[in-house]
Amino acid sequence: MVSSYFARFKHVTPKRVSDFILEQLEEAIILKDVLPEEQLPPERELATLFKASRLAVREAIAELEEKGLIERRLGAKGGTFVLPLTAKTHQRTKQQIAENWARMKEMLEYRSIIEPEAARLAAARITTEQLAHIRELVEKSSGEDCTREMFRSLDVKFHLEIAHASGNSYIESAVRRVRTNINPGLDLMPYNRQTQLSSCELHHVLLEALDARDGDKASETMKAHVNKTLSALSQFVE
Template structure:
């Protein structure tokens, strides 16, 4: 499916920005408008703009310079065509939060002591693998899939598995993960232990809340990891001061 045919908001934005880059509306070396202004221009959320920028990064069209902004680096995507896309990383996490929250609630009503022991073993594995990101995240994936399996509902398990598989094949999510790892974002052991305790209580409401809280924290940490921190007002003041001093000279 071509990007322009997609209903994904972030793809609509990235397609339009890519077209503007290609036709020279944004020159190579030029900084794109700040995230806040782009969100207003396209009438979308800032996380959606963040997803669109990540898609442009994957295509090699822009470079994100922390503390400065997003700059155009090429007019044509790597390989001459946009990289095939999948779900945006933030919309993927929103879906996980909704679906896995309900999966956790359903699992709480019937989870066995044996499955709880298996979850504890996976958290211990995450803890031991703290210095190995790939191993830690693999244990994290198995933890979440084990909870989905504990629901006893094959459709629920397939839905959760599909979201994790979409995460694994998404070039945008891989780039986002790289940014998150550089920012020190890793699975939080204590949050997983709280999920286990909520499941052990056999209280669906408590279990749902624990999972939603965990995935909300993940979403927030990824947003922070991709924050550009454009100091737009400071730049305006600096430019004004420079112009005043040059005029005085």
């Protein structure tokens, strides 16, 4: 008798080369590895980097443009430039987030498990250089002149740096995946001085826990931080 387990296998779906290129470029933009107003390499160079055809690169670029993540400019100083993620926020409506809320909620719940443990490990393994970098990120994100886009950028870097400091590549990869999936929702959240300082306050507490090598406090603070985001996004969408 054939085991009923085989019925649970997922269907195979075809994936184009351009999809692989799109995923990597989109992640780099969302996670601020490529910053707003930074110019992407020409199609020819990207094709060489990805070892793919220019047609595949062109298709990926077209999808990025459709999503409002990049802009192609003409003229002597033309090229393909990364747009601030919040610049096209009006194109991503609350309804769009609500339609994908079940999946995003699962991702946020997953985050509430992964990131506290990343913080616990980071408290034990973080280097002096990493700690100094995180402190710099916290200080910059607290400034009165910190714009919405800059704050989002610094916030992503803050969480990714802690994941990196955990010294566990699987945890770091998981945190990158989570941030790539939840950032479109976070971009829709209201931003003002009060929300900025509220987030920075928890960042400061977390920073001091890392500095004190207090794994329990680092984990508890991170859990409170990510759960606060889950609650705020739930209220916004539901």
